[in-house]
Amino acid sequence: MKKIFLILVISFSLSSAFEVHKNNQFTQEVEPTKMSTSIIASMEDESKLTIQKVFTKAIESSKSENICTNGSYRISPQYRYDKQTRVFAGYRGSITFRCEFKDSKKLDRVITKLEKKIN
Numbered sequence: 001m002k003k004i005f006l007i008l009v010i011s012f013s014l015s016s017a018f019e020v021h022k023n024n025q026f027t028q029e030v031e032p033t034k035m036s037t038s039i040i041a042s043m044e045d046e047s048k049l050t051i052q053k054v055f056t057k058a059i060e061s062s063k064s065e066n067i068c069t070n071g072s073y074r075i076s077p078q079y080r081y082d083k084q085t086r087v088f089a090g091y092r093g094s095i096t097f098r099c100e101f102k103d104s105k106k107l108d109r110v111i112t113k114l115e116k117k118i119n
Contacts, residue, residue: 034100039068039111042094043118044078051075051093058095058117065106068099 059071
């Protein structure tokens with residue numbers, strides 16, 4: 001009995017010698033407000049190649065601000081009808097960008113560059 005009592009006393013004294021502390025710390029970072037928009041522009045020309053060159057340059061220049069992605073364009077022929085006959089009238093192209101930004105000045109620069117390229 002003395003052995004059991006001695007073992008119990010030793011085990012209780014050892015178990016109280018160890019303390020477990022838990023410390024939880026959480027942090028939260030809030031990202032500044034991101035705005036997003038789509039830019040769509042179009043142009044017409046008699047040459048498909050001219051529209052391709054302008055849109056390719058516009059996509060390259062939009063990359064400099066690093067806010068616009070997915071620059072893609074579509075070019076389709078335009079026709080007019082004259083006395084039930086179809087007459088080729090040139091090409092019409094449209095370009096689309098998806099932009100996410102925090103600073104609206106960057107978006108303004110992208111739009112200004114795009115306007116200069118198209119006009």
